[in-house]
Amino acid sequence: MDASLTRQRQNGVSAVSGFANAAANGLGNTERMPSALLSMRWWLALAFATIAALTALAVAQVFSHRAETALGSRGQELAVGQTVSAASAITQALRKGLIRDAVKPIADRRRFSIYVFDENGRPVTPTVSRGIAFSSVPGGREALQAALQGERYSTTTSEEKAFVVALRLPGPGARAVVSYTLRPELRSELGIVRDEIVNAALVAVAIGALVGLLVATLITARLRRIARAAAAIEAGAFDQQLRPFFRDELGTLAATIDQMRERLRDSFSELGSERDRLRRLLEGLHEGVIAVDESLHVVFANSAARRLVPSLVLEAGSDLGEPWPDFPLRDFAARLFDGGSETEQTKVVDGERSYAIVGIPSRRRGLDAVLVVADVSVRERRERAEREFVANAAHELGTPLTAIAASLEVLQGGAKEIPDERDRFLAVVERQTARLARLRRALLTLARAQTRQEQVVLEPVALRPLLEEVASGLGDTIIVDCPAGLTALSQPDLLEQVVYNLTENALKHGSEHVRLRGEIDGDGTVAVAVEDGGPGIDQDAKERLFDRFFRIEPSDQGGFGLGLAIVRESVRALGGAIEIDSEAGRGTVARVRLSAAEVHAPS
Secondary structure, eight states: HHHHHHHHHHHHHHHHHHHHHHHHHHHHHHHHHOOOOOOHHHHHHHHHHHHHHHHHHHHHHHHHHHHHHHHHHHHHHHHHHHHHHHHHHHHHHHHOOOOOHHHHHHHHHHHHHEEEEETOBBSSSEEEEEEEGGGOOOOTHHHHHHHHTOOOOEOOOOSSSSEEEEEOOOSEEEEEEEEEEHHHHHHHHHHHHHHHHHHHHHHHHHHHHHHHHHHHHHHHHHHHHHHHHHHHHHHHHOOOOOSSSSHHHHHHHHHHHHHHHHHHHHHHHHHHHHHHHHHHHHHHHHEEEEEEEEOOOOEEEOOHHHHOOOOOOOOTTTTTTOOTTTTTTHHHHGGSSSOOOSOOOEEEEEEEEEEEEEHHHHHHHHOOEEEEEEHHHHHHHHHHHHHHHHHHHHHHHHHHHHHHHHHHHHHTEEEEESSSEEEEEEEEHHHHHHHHHHHHHHHHHHHHHHHHHHHOOOOOEEEHHHHHHHHHHHTTTOOOOOOOEEEEEEEEHHHHHHHHHHHHHHHHHHOEEEEEEEEEETEEEEEEEEEEEOOOOHHHHHTTSSTTTTTTTTTOOOSSSHHHHHHHHHHHHHTEEEEEEOOOTTTEEEEEEEEEOOOOOOO
């Protein structure tokens, strides 16, 4: 290639290198300043321009080479044709003996140098033609020797800007002609071709940059739209839809992100519902729940915690305080973040109040720990009452046993020989034995009902005979009011024990006049009601009426506080329900509801 093409190529490479350096510098600036960002449309446009420039340079090289080859072939053909035409004119001049005078006009007319030699290779015409000496003609001697041997010789110089042609002339005397053709117009034509190719390359670079900028702008706009949607998702906004216009890779990415947005929206909605349900559950607990983070700041506290520990400030973000002077709550909470997995438990006594505290540790870094606070004051009092019951039960059991033992001793001492004394002491033994039997049945019935050791088999039970039997066993003042034929689906012994205990309790704490009623209660149920006209039961006592070992009158030494507890467990085993309707000064009604049984008369 000539120097001009080389310079054009170097300029193009330099321009591309300049763009690349500028891009590298811009990238370096971006690294130094993270806030600056090299937009995709610029570097993608630069990439398109670079590809177009490299492609144009490669095409220019190929086309330039082909143009030079084509023009060179055409020039060589012209040179041979002109030499053949000159050889004909030279032959005529030789015949006329005017060769020296004719060679110059022939050379000037054809615009190349002509040299004529004899058969010995000596020049017939001057060795300088059109200012070019034969000795300076490239390959001139080789061409002369080929022509003297009868061969047609034609060649092109290394730069393909000149042609050497040698022909053998017919006739005696001068035998060979050599022409040397310089083609400056060929260089001009090649230069024009190269300039056009370079211009086309520059246009291609510009078009490539513009196309790259357009494509990059479109891609950047789509990516920015995707980025905005992703930023909205990251900020927690899941309502911005991302609908792809084209189903290409970016469209697939947009569709995938939109699907992720919908799933995240559904997941967050479900999590919100779960959080609300969990909050409602925690708010419904009787125990206080306090969640704290690793800095011992309150994250969550339910209303029970605020009620149980009113001295603590349990607002979200507040520091966990110290509500009890003798117990370091913050140290207890800090141990929950030591990496252990075991639950911490302790009990705190604050005056008359007792609290059970359970610490649930943080399972891993970043999770909260949970404190569960429960007021166990009532449980502690009940446990104390049950411990007292053991002593009282031992005393109560000792009284009838002592009476029985004393009566037997008196009888054995001679009282059995006296009829009146014998009957009196035997009656004492009978009463105390019956009292022990009732206590035994009460304890066994309660234990079996609680442990479900026996499967209760239900059967139709006539209510009127059962109520009359209970009334006859407890006193003549009990009134029975029950329609004949009314039946309930129950178990006879359990139902009798229920009615017996309720009636005995009414006689003991109500009045001498007790009414036992059986009635149809509707909806396939019947009811057995025990009514008394006693002083009634206040609200506090009514709430604990069915608790074990609870007695309405603590000074009452005639009972164990088991009767109504046995009633509740027995009714539960029968599949029924019991309710107490009582007001102070207006008496009490205990009503047991059971399923009605259909009794078919024999046909």
